[in-house]
Amino acid sequence: MSIRVEQVTKRFGAFTALDRLTVEAKGGELLALLGPSGSGKTTLLRIIAGLEHADEGVVRYEEEDVTGTHPRQRGVGFVFQHYALFRHMTVFDNIGFGMRIRKGSKQVITQRVRELLHLVRLEGLENRFPAQLSGGQKQRVALARALAVQPKVLLLDEPFGALDAKVRQELRQWLRQLHDEVPITTIFVTHDQEEAFEVADRVVVMKSGRIEQVGSPQEVFDHPANPFVMDFLGHVNVFHGRVHDGKMVAGGIEFNAPENSANAPNATAYVRPHDVDLTRIPESTESIRVKILQINPAGAVARVRCYSEEFGITLQIDLSRDRYLALRPVAGEELFASPRHARIFSPKEDYSI
Structure with missing residues (x-):
């Protein structure tokens, strides 16, 4: 039926x-x-x-x-x-x-x-x-x-x-x-x-x-x-920028946009917490310096809340249990966050990276 x-x-x-x-x-x-x-x-x-x-x-x-x-x-x-x-x-x-x-x-x-x-x-x-x-x-x-x-x-x-x-x-x-x-x-x-x-x-x-x-x-x-x-489908980290010549540019971060994507003066990149890595040294030019505010290590995923002075935003990062135990971040420490995947939206088009 x-x-x-x-x-x-x-x-x-x-x-x-x-x-x-x-x-x-x-x-x-x-x-x-x-x-x-x-x-x-x-x-x-x-x-x-x-x-x-x-x-x-x-x-x-x-x-x-x-x-x-x-x-x-x-x-x-x-x-x-x-x-x-x-x-x-x-x-x-x-x-x-x-x-x-x-x-x-x-x-x-x-x-x-x-x-x-x-x-x-x-x-x-x-x-x-x-x-x-x-x-x-x-x-x-x-x-x-x-x-x-x-x-x-x-x-x-x-x-x-x-x-x-x-x-x-x-x-x-x-x-x-x-x-x-x-x-x-x-x-x-x-x-x-x-x-x-x-x-x-x-x-x-x-x-x-x-x-x-x-x-x-x-x-x-x-x-x-x-x-x-x-x-609506879960917490996201949001970066504002623009799409230009195949790149989504947000401050010092660049995301590769798909081929033939149109230039857009206003675009937003959404990054899931599990799509951000955390390291003690910058992995690339897209790495962001952040300060650890709070860590909740309970459960299969360790939830890390940190602040980016460059963007003036608070980020949430989900680390696997193994990754958390290997890194062992502490509140107050300065580390580097590296977004790996983003979903990019502009007023006219949306792109999946």
């Missing part, structure tokens, strides 16, 4: 939540709607579900126009951030609720619920009430309840937002595995780029009711379409 939203606009008073937006979820794929708060992600999801109505535009399931169709008739399973479980019902009854209101037979309901309890790894907990479950278990019950009615589409609104980091990590892996076992077309909303990249087949990056970029996680991360996407 593919889902296509065509030229959809949604306004709340004077505020435009979605602005002539077009996007498609391919049949059987797991699509992430990624963006900051206020970008329109949840509004788009609710329009797809039929819980909100668009002011303009069309929603299609395959080739069928379902724009005016009631949510129950769309065959959608919807999972909310805060579970929305019935507190007075057991796990078993929560999962089977949708089938009961559709007048399913007791035998069919029992068989389906037991299949889902196995699928979501909750066997043995069917007689517990929501108050007796952990947050991760509640979310799995909510997912099982959505799957119980065999929906054509599964929609998830920030499904792991209320959980702690460790449980979120476990459920992300579980959701990806579940989708591989039950390849239903799934669209989920998140503001967490790590979550989107780990789980989704494709990512839709949104801002202010519009789509900035659509692609696989690797495509979006390696080839961001514009400065917003580059900046």
Whole structure:
């Protein structure tokens, strides 16, 4: 079941939540709607579900126009951030609720619920009430309840937002595995780029009711379409300069620009923290003298914050564990930072170095 939203606009008073937006979820794929708060992600999801109505535009399931169709008739399973479980019902009854209101037979309901309890790894907990479950278990019950009615589409609104980091990590892996076992077309909303990249087949990056970029996680991360996407997908170090004769010149640094790149008086180079090396002697003419401000060596990556007097900016550098142990920088020390890769944007064009 593919889902296509065509030229959809949604306004709340004077505020435009979605602005002539077009996007498609391919049949059987797991699509992430990624963006900051206020970008329109949840509004788009609710329009797809039929819980909100668009002011303009069309929603299609395959080739069928379902724009005016009631949510129950769309065959959608919807999972909310805060579970929305019935507190007075057991796990078993929560999962089977949708089938009961559709007048399913007791035998069919029992068989389906037991299949889902196995699928979501909750066997043995069917007689517990929501108050007796952990947050991760509640979310799995909510997912099982959505799957119980065999929906054509599964929609998830920030499904792991209320959980702690460790449980979120476990459920992300579980959701990806579940989708591989039950390849239903799934669209989920998140503001967490790590979550989107780990789980989704494709990512839709949104801002202010519009789509900035659509692609696989690797495509979006390696080839961001514009400065917003580059900046939103993780910390970046920013250098301002100009493109001239095939070079991006920023102070004493030069980045090679691709052949045939146009000259631009105003250009910006974005460099990821892991694309900057740190040394005690300058590696090249592009090395920048920096003063170490702070070091956080915890974890697999040591995060080093330093200041460049030449550019008047604070840089973040991520060193591998081995590199950090070999260098052992200390706060207050003066070293040299060497950017290795940059993504360069000008007002008219963007270049990938």
